[in-house]
Amino acid sequence: MTDQRTIVVVGASLAGATAAATLREEGFDGRLVVIGAEELAPYERPGLSKGYLRGEESLDDLFVRTPDWWKEHDVELRTGIRAESLDPHSRTVALADRESITFDAALIATGSRNRRIDAPGADLDGVLDLRTVADCDKIKEAAAGGGPAVLIGMGFIGAEVAASLRALGVDVTVVEPFEAPMQRALGADAGAAVAAIHADHGVRMRFADSLDRFEGDGRLERVVTKLGDELDAAFSVVGVGVQPNVEIWPGEPAPDGGIPVGPTLETEVPRVFAAGDVASHEHPLFGRMRVEHFDNAIKMGEAAARNMLGAGAVFDDPHWFWSDQYDMQIQMVGRAPEDGQTVLRGSHEDRSFCTFSLDSDGVLRAATSVAWPRDVRRAIKLVRAGVRPDPAALADPDVDLRTLLPKDA
Amino acid sequence: MGEFVTVGRADEVGDGEAVAFAVGDEEVAVARVDGDLYAFSDICTHRHCNLSAGGEIEGTTIQCECHGSMFSMETGEVLNPPASEPLATFDVRELEGEIQVAVPE
Numbered sequence: 331m332t333d334q335r336t337i338v339v340v341g342a343s344l345a346g347a348t349a350a351a352t353l354r355e356e357g358f359d360g361r362l363v364v365i366g367a368e369e370l371a372p373y374e375r376p377g378l379s380k381g382y383l384r385g386e387e388s389l390d391d392l393f394v395r396t397p398d399w400w401k402e403h404d405v406e407l408r409t410g411i412r413a414e415s416l417d418p419h420s421r422t423v424a425l426a427d428r429e430s431i432t433f434d435a436a437l438i439a440t441g442s443r444n445r446r447i448d449a450p451g452a453d454l455d456g457v458l459d460l461r462t463v464a465d466c467d468k469i470k471e472a473a474a475g476g477g478p479a480v481l482i483g484m485g486f487i488g489a490e491v492a493a494s495l496r497a498l499g500v501d502v503t504v505v506e507p508f509e510a511p512m513q514r515a516l517g518a519d520a521g522a523a524v525a526a527i528h529a530d531h532g533v534r535m536r537f538a539d540s541l542d543r544f545e546g547d548g549r550l551e552r553v554v555t556k557l558g559d560e561l562d563a564a565f566s567v568v569g570v571g572v573q574p575n576v577e578i579w580p581g582e583p584a585p586d587g588g589i590p591v592g593p594t595l596e597t598e599v600p601r602v603f604a605a606g607d608v609a610s611h612e613h614p615l616f617g618r619m620r621v622e623h624f625d626n627a628i629k630m631g632e633a634a635a636r637n638m639l640g641a642g643a644v645f646d647d648p649h650w651f652w653s654d655q656y657d658m659q660i661q662m663v664g665r666a667p668e669d670g671q672t673v674l675r676g677s678h679e680d681r682s683f684c685t686f687s688l689d690s691d692g693v694l695r696a697a698t699s700v701a702w703p704r705d706v707r708r709a710i711k712l713v714r715a716g717v718r719p720d721p722a723a724l725a726d727p728d729v730d731l732r733t734l735l736p737k738d739a
Numbered sequence: 740m741g742e743f744v745t746v747g748r749a750d751e752v753g754d755g756e757a758v759a760f761a762v763g764d765e766e767v768a769v770a771r772v773d774g775d776l777y778a779f780s781d782i783c784t785h786r787h788c789n790l791s792a793g794g795e796i797e798g799t800t801i802q803c804e805c806h807g808s809m810f811s812m813e814t815g816e817v818l819n820p821p822a823s824e825p826l827a828t829f830d831v832r833e834l835e836g837e838i839q840v841a842v843p844e
Contacts, residue, residue, distance in 0.1 A: 628820045
């Protein structure tokens with residue numbers, strides 16, 4: 331018997347595509363429509379700053395499911411068209427071509443877009459940014475012409491693009507307002523260790539400085555910083571963060587700019603959910619938060635799909651993410667409390683360590699590692715279970731974190 | 740089903756461990772859990788990381804060190820994303836102190 335419901339997924343993003351795939355895998359056989367503004371079938375973006383940028387991965391490697399999968403599973407994948415609005419009263423989604431689709435349940439997974447930098451010369455040829463496959467292809471083409479490249483911002487994207495461009499032999503300078511790469515995510519000490527690894531690979535970094543203007547005659551020739559440095563540039567990649575695509579949300583945005591959802595990812599509109607970068611989620615462990623990472627998009631997409639089918643499960647994933655740079659992997663889980671204690675396993679000098687963050691009650695809330703395998707993944711279960719580990723055990727590399735999990739957790 | 744071929748000595752795979760062997764063009768991981776052997780493709784179906792290099796074995800599951808994909812070592816089924824394609828699994832046996840794996844032609 332065919333399910334009579336229609337489910338609309340707005341956004342052919344990782345979260346949206348994962349939700350649609352999960353709906354089919356969970357046995358939903360009603361009408362399922364996925365609407366995506368980009369032309370391509372849904373794909374994973376992490377490779378765009380890494381393997382795909384370096385030419386080691388092809389587009390086929392990036393697809394969330396093979397392009398045929400959607401047709402084979404009777405998913406109406408509508409790409410290359412934008413959803414314009416969602417009416418909570420008539421329960422319809424209107425597309426840019428004025429078609430209107432009535433839904434029983436809907437998921438908003440519209441992701442985010444890059445922040446534009448407001449600087450003179452930002453419209454010159456050679457000033458690039460990275461979000462889509464098309465963006466990445468432009469960077470690859472520019473890199474093939476040689477450098478030097480000047481990157482604006484050294485968050486996740488800037489740091490990964492720097493590493494990939496170095497692997498391609500391109501001369502790289504990064505301008506970053508903080509004192510270290512990825513400082514907001516890693517903190518100053520771990521960030522300094524990552525900076526040292528980049529310096530070993532020949533990346534020049536201008537910290538505590540920022541972009542003043544791009545200069546050139548139609549085409550970028552140099553980047554001028556606020557402190558007055560003039561950096562020759564054949565091309566530039568701007569990576570200064572993202573903003574969530576919440577325009578379709580008919581209600582008020584959350585203070586973090588996202589779409590407010592409760593613990594089960596449902597919005598204030600019944601059976602309308604949000605997942606991924608756009609979801610400002612009431613997390614049972616950490617409070618309201620919005621996360622712009624890969625694993626979260628998958629996990630929220632899966633959870634929203636099950637909840638659209640009525641599971642009613644609280645989303646309590648502790649948020650794990652990673653960054654690959656050179657042969658080093660950075661991993662993080664949880665959310666570090668503002669006050670509390672940190673415990674170091676390994677050493678900053680060796681550039682191989684894991685930092686644990688405990689709150690004022692001694693509960694393990696977060697872990698971050700640089701070139702230190704396994705322990706962040708092992709800490710996921712500890713964070714989820716809310717354990718109060720002995721700090722001495724956390725600091726001792728010989729203690730297997732799995733032994734710190736209570737047997738009944 | 741291919742023929743069983745010897746890939747190594749039984750003592751090369753300790754309990755709770757996964758070790759990679761080449762069988763023709765196939766990179767095969769052999770793991771031992773509570774004495775039982777499991778053989779499966781060593782290449783994660785997500786981004787082609789070697790599962791035997793740092794993959795975490797828990798019960799009869801293995802979790803890729805790169806991005807967290809988890810598979811059943813018995814059936815190859817995906818138990819945690821981001822992988823969506825299952826792993827190939829192979830018949831494996833221990834015979835006279837040797838590990839033998841059958842990889843289809």
